[in-house]
Amino acid sequence: MGLNILLIGCNGAMGRTITSIVSDNERYQICAGVDRTAIHDQYPVYQHISGIKEPIDVIVDFSSKELLEPILAFAVxxxxxxxxxxxxxxxxxYRAIKEVASKVPVFKSANMSYGVNVVLKLLEQATKLMSEGYDIEIVEKHHNLKKDAPSGTARMMINTINHALSEERSCVYGREGNETKRQENEIGVHSLRGGTIAGEHSAIFAGKDEVIEINHSALSKRVFAEGALKAAMYLHGRNPGLYDMNSMIENN
Structure with a gap:
């Protein structure tokens, strides 16, 4: 028997992708799901997490932030x-997540792609090497159904850049209505939404007569689903604490 997963948001795009992967992988099995649409032909689906009775090894959540409180309460x-x-x-x-992480293992990442998190490590090194003489801009692109902007990954990129700098730079979101010239101590952040773009992120270092870009493009949602499953396996059996992709990468 594989790892028993409770999948929150099982009928969404990511939930369906995970279900498809698990159906061909003996290391995992979805014992139950939670979704507003309580219909599925492979496992029982509940509309409320409180009604679940199946044996569970780990919870994987791809729903929405509004469900965070009941998910954390159920986990505890x-x-x-x-x-x-x-x-x-x-x-x-985030305060609630940190509090719960003192009681049970919690894995939190705004992007479950292994490649994105490798890119963040490259971005940290690039920022240290190009902290002077280069303007930094971030561009992220996603499908037209994504609600939050900038994306969680773009925020991770901003945090990575500022962590690598001796002095933090402020963010400027878009340029409309800004009639002053670009300042050296800022990071431009731009969000595009359209079509079915799975996720594209670019960090642009624009210097004198040259431009360096660090890019990541997700060609499908599968990379995020596979990352979430690896995280579930990694988290199972660990002590309470807050874990992320860096924890898993360093452990590997």
């Missing part, structure tokens, strides 16, 4: 590790 009640793949959390949410 059942003493279950939880992989949070949702974006758009605010400071109150």
């Amino acid at each position: 009640e059942r003493k279950l590790p939880v992989v949070l793949c949702t974006t758009g959390y605010d400071d109150v949410d």
Whole structure:
């Protein structure tokens, strides 16, 4: 028997992708799902997490930030590790996540792609090497159904850049209405939404007579689903704490 997963948001795009992968992988099995549409032909689906009775090894959440509170409460009640793949959390949410991580293992990443997290490590090194004489801009592109902007990954890129700098730079979101010239101590952030773009992120270092770009393009949602499953396997059996992709990369 594989790892028993409770999949939150099972009938969404990411949930369906995970279900498809798991159907051909003996290392995992979805024992139950939670979704507003309580219909599925492979496992039982509940509209409310409180009604679940199946044995669970780990929770994987690809729903929305509005479900964070009941998910965390259920994880603590059942003493279950939880992989949070949702974006758009605010400071109150992050405080709740940290508090729960003192009781159960919590894996949190705004982007579950292994490649994106390798890119973040490259971005940190590039920022240190080009901290002077280069303007930094971030461009992210996603499908037309994505609600939050900038994306969680773009925010991770901003945090990575500022962590690598001796002095943080402020963010400027778009250029409309800004009639002053670009300042050296800023990071331009631009969000595009359209079509079915799975996710594209670029960090642009524009210097005198040269431009360096660090890019990542997700060609399908499968890379995020596979990353979430790896995180679930990694988290199972670990002590309480807050884990992320860096934890998993360093462990490997």
